[in-house]
Amino acid sequence: MLNEKPTLKSTGKALLYLLPMLVITIIFNIYPILKSFIMSFYTKYDFFKDIVQQWGWSNFTYIFHDPDFLLAVKNTLIFVVGVVPLTVIISLVVALLLNKIKWLSGLFRTVYFLPFVTSTVAIAQVWHWIYNSDYGLLNYFLGLFGVSPIAWLESPKYAMLALIIMSIWKSLGFNIVLFLVGLNNINERYYQAAEIDGANAWHQFTNVTVPLLSPITFLVSVNGVIGSFKVFDQIFALFNGTPGPSKSALTIVYYLYQKFYTEWKYGIAAASGVVLFFMILLVTLIQMWYSKKHVHY
Amino acid sequence: MEVTFKDVSLSYDGTREILHHLNFTIPEGTLVSILGPSGCGKSTTLMLISGLLAPTKGQIFFGDQDVTKQDALARKVGMVFQNYALYPHLTVLENIMFPLKMAKVKKEERREKALKLAKLVHVDDQLDKKPGALSGGQQQRVAIARALAKEPSLLLLDEPLSNLDARLRIEMRQEIRRIQQETGVTTIFVTHDQDEALHISDHIMVLNLGDIQQFSSAETLYDNPSNLFVAKFIGEPVINTLPITAFGHDLDGAVPAAILAKTQTVGIRPEALQDHPIDTGTLAQITTQVKAFEKYGREKNALVDYNGNELLSTEIQGRLENHQDLTLYLQKSGFYLFDEAGQRIFGGEQDVE
Structure with a gap:
């Protein structure tokens, strides 16, 4: 019945349907999140017996005085700023071009989508060769323009750039597909009306495509920001399990990983996780606020 | 602006032609309807006028200027689309101002003009709303205002009323007529609804299968259909049609034998079949059998059988019983004969095209 009033019985029944997914989510998402929030206040902790001897804020004061953490925050921000806007712009441009060509568009779509379905480790191995300072494809091409070989993966100056380039390339495929869906959803009539309107x-691009595509652009950028804040696997794979030459590609999640798995400082790892959580939350809130004004559904 | 088509043909794929050798002139300042069943090419014709489509062959003139090669941007026509195509992210006022913005009109002037147009189409109390918050009729009005904003030489309307409910449709078609007369802009109106076309236009172009069937005033279309298609398409209820063989010798003497020999189909308007004789205008009389008799209000209709063909008459005076014999008087006005090709060879006024 559509107009049924919620009763204890119907609510219970609904809960029963939700239960399987709810149990999984609570065990693997909700509980760990709460636990890591709590864990960030453990200052003395016996891991083996799970006894907390002391609570406090010192994990947070520690990380904010740790130059490694500050470097990780800085690197993460550079990474986000380097990857997200360029990804949005490049994937939009590619999607627009793909939308225009009729010939072999299916093939091109597949080609651009491939990075998304390929394992990060395999991609990183290929890029490893591309970036190779002696035999790499990239240096070869740069050499054609007279640029002397660059030690992409060995120089702290270029490591972050190398990481950003690979990450943009990797994330293009999925975003292009999203933009293509968005472009297909814009009614052809709007373009005809705009053409008639002079x-x-x-102007058709700025007045029709951009505003009517804004929900997709918003989705792509929020998704990109969250994904980029959490960057880890690309670094691990590209720099062979190190955070880049002289920590030049150390990000917050990488810092967290080091504290947790190699140094067993669980409280500090959890505290950095909490900081990352609030950073993502803040940026997402800013994006949501911005979207209220500029995204047209 | 006068619009002239000279031998215009269009095919999308190069093999199948949608429009065949269209030749017509739409006089300046008139409201012309393009009428036809779906798929007849009427919207395509409008797209050709707007410049959104280019003809495969032939020339299009605005006034005496050849615009065949110009695109929609250069032709500067106003157009209202079937689903209005209002920009969903802009307010009513911004929608109306958009063509002016594209024409780089100054901001204050833009606003002033748009306000004036909003007043003309009666949406001046909805200016800050988005199109999604408007009713169909209001969106329609906004679309007309936007089309008029750049003071187009031509206003094109593509089935503008088909998304409205019956009452609103009648209101809006009068509105369109009013706006057209107030602005004096040459207006071309595409519709599949004869009622709409008959009510608002100065001239009607009937299209079928990419050919112009007839281009004339509403009255001429009804009184002097040039062929069987027009006769069948215009008029409600639909004209009775039956093969000439059904008449036997009933028409002998009433129609010249030479014409009868060429006739294939007979068309009789329901009001041209009367159950009472009048002195003038009666052409012949036929004996029929009543199959059904209906009376709604002041309307009396009879469905009769004539030599195995069903005929409808709307001019019944007496009360009829089913299965009774009935003599019907064929009136000259509303009686047409068509030849093998469907051309009218008798009835109406022959010299009127």
């Missing part, structure tokens, strides 16, 4: 190709 809008040239550029």
Whole structure:
């Protein structure tokens, strides 16, 4: 019945349907999140017996005085700023081009989507060769323009750039597909109306495509920001399990990983996780606030 | 602006032609409807006028200027689309101002003009709403205002009323007529609804299968259909049609024998079949059998059988019983004969095209 009033019985029944997924989510998502929040306040902790001897804020004061952590925050921000806007722009441009060509568009779509379905480790291995300072493809091409070989993966100056390039390339495929869906959803009539109204190709792009695509752009950028804040596997794979030459690609999650798995400082790892959580939350809230004004559903 | 088509043909894929050798002139300042069943090419014709489509062959003139090669941007026509195509992210006022913005009109002037147009189409109390918050009729009005904003030489309307409910449709078609007369802009209106076309237009172009069937005033279309298609398409209830063989010798003497020999189909408007004789205008009389008799309000209709063909008459005076014999008087006005090709060879006024 559509107009049924919620009763104790119907609510119970609904809960029963939700239970299987709810149990999994609580065990693997909700509980760990709460636990890591709590854990960030453990200052003295016996891991083997699970006894907390002391609570406090000192984990947070520690990380904010740890130059490694501050470097990780800085690197993460550089990474986010380097990857997200370029990913959005490049994937939009590629999607627009793909939308225009009819010939072999299916093939191109597949080609661009491949990075998304390929394992990060395999991709990193290929890029490892591309970045190789002696035999690498990238240096070869740069050499054609007279640029002397760059030690992409060995120089602290270029390591982050190398990481950003690979990450953009990897994330293009999925975002292109999203943009293509968005472009297909824009009714052809709007373009005809705009043409009748005297809008040239550029004005049609800025006045029809951009605003009507804004929900997808918003989705892609929020998704990209969250994903980029959490970057870890690309670094691990590209720099063979190190955070880049002289920590040049040390990000927050990588810092967290080091504290947790190699140094067994669980409280500090949890505290950095909490900081990351609030950073992502803050940026996402800013994006949501911005979207209220500029995203047209 | 006068619009002239000279031998215009269009095919999308190069093999199948949608429009065949269209030739017509739409006089300046008139409201012309393009009428036809779906798939007849009427929207395509409108797209050709707007410049969104280019003809495969032939020339299009605005006034005496050849615009065949110009695109929609250069032709500067206003157009209202079937689903209005209002920009969903802009407010009503911004929608109306958009063509002016594209024409780089100054901001204050833009606003002023848009306000004036909003007043003309009666949406001046909805200016800050988004199109999604408007009713169909209001969206329609906004779309007309937007089309008029750049003071187009031509206003094109593509089935603008088909998304509205019956009452609103009648209101809006009068509105369109009013706006057209107030602005004096040459207006071309595409519709599949004869009622709409008959009510608002100065001239009607009937299209079928990419050919112009007839281009004339509403009255001429009804009184002097040039062929069987027009006769069948215009008029409600639909004209009775039956093969000439059904008449036997009933028409002998009433129609010249030479014409009868060429006739294939007979068309009789329901009001041209009367159960009472009048002195003038009666062409012949036929004996029929009543199959069904209906009376709604002041309307009396009879469905009769004539030599195995069903005929509808709307001019019944007496009360009829089913299965009774009935003599019907064929009136000259509303009686047409068509030849093998469907061309009218008798009835109406022959010289009127």
